[in-house]
Amino acid sequence: xxxxxxxxxxxxxxxxxxxxxxxxxxxxxxxxxxxxxxxxxxxxxxxxxxxxxxxxxxxxxxxxxxxxxxxxxxxxxxxxxxxxxxxxxxxxxxxxxxxxxxxxxxxxxxxxx
Amino acid sequence: xxxxxxxxxxxxxxxxxxxxxxxxxxxxxxxxxxxxxxxxxxxxxxxxxxxxxxxxxxxxxxxxxxxxxxxxxxxxxxxxxxxxxxxxxxxxxxxxxxxxxxxxxxxxxxxxx
Numbered sequence: 600x601x602x603x604x605x606x607x608x609x610x611x612x613x614x615x616x617x618x619x620x621x622x623x624x625x626x627x628x629x630x631x632x633x634x635x636x637x638x639x640x641x642x643x644x645x646x647x648x649x650x651x652x653x654x655x656x657x658x659x660x661x662x663x664x665x666x667x668x669x670x671x672x673x674x675x676x677x678x679x680x681x682x683x684x685x686x687x688x689x690x691x692x693x694x695x696x697x698x699x700x701x702x703x704x705x706x707x708x709x710x711x712x
Numbered sequence: 713x714x715x716x717x718x719x720x721x722x723x724x725x726x727x728x729x730x731x732x733x734x735x736x737x738x739x740x741x742x743x744x745x746x747x748x749x750x751x752x753x754x755x756x757x758x759x760x761x762x763x764x765x766x767x768x769x770x771x772x773x774x775x776x777x778x779x780x781x782x783x784x785x786x787x788x789x790x791x792x793x794x795x796x797x798x799x800x801x802x803x804x805x806x807x808x809x810x811x812x813x814x815x816x817x818x819x820x821x822x823x824x825x
Contacts, residue, residue, distance in 0.1 A: 633813070641818050642716070642803055642818050643755070643803070643817050644815075645815065672721065688754050690754075699757045699760070700745075700757065700814060702755045703758070704753055704754050705753075
């Protein structure tokens with residue numbers, strides 16, 4: 600069962616515009632959420648995170664929004680740059696017993712120059 | 713600070729053969745993780761170590777997979793015998809402690825023929 604879902608496998612955006620990547624989760628026990636970015640032939644790299652006590656966290660061009668009632672989070676990249684082209688994974692952990700990090704299936708972002 | 717190192721980067725074997733992967737975490741990181749990432753999916757945790765003890769191996773197919781972290785630093789993951797469905801990227805990650813940011817290595821891409 601997929602507890603973290605990324606329903607859009609791919610997204611294309613023009614350089615300079617906003618990229619919005621979405622993520623849904625099913626387990627209400629999750630209390631910490633992360634976004635990882637992955638380039639080909641490399642491991643995922645940590646991008647930004649948010650605790651469930653917040654609804655927004657910002658780091659430069661990257662902002663993560665959390666809507667706990669909807670069990671939904673999103674990553675906004677403004678402005679998008681060609682170097683942002685990568686696969687983005689949403690991940691979550693919490694008081695689920697095993698303290699494991701659960702990943703979504705990823706969204707491939709392509710930023711068109 | 714050196715990142716997580718993994719070797720080999722690529723491995724091709726025939727089904728029923730054995731294979732081993734090696735991971736050297738970031739210095740000082742007590743927690744080490746092995747993930748399996750099948751094409752088109754997000755990473756799935758196989759096993760988590762805290763120092764040299766196993767925290768969680770509930771998702772590890774123990775009839776064929778084994779892992780150890782004898783001195784609380786390096787770790788090896790072994791598959792014996794391999795099956796076709798084991799074809800995946802095997803990622804190692806480490807963190808200072810549990811539920812802290814995980815840093816990933818580049819992964820080992822395994823192809824079982």
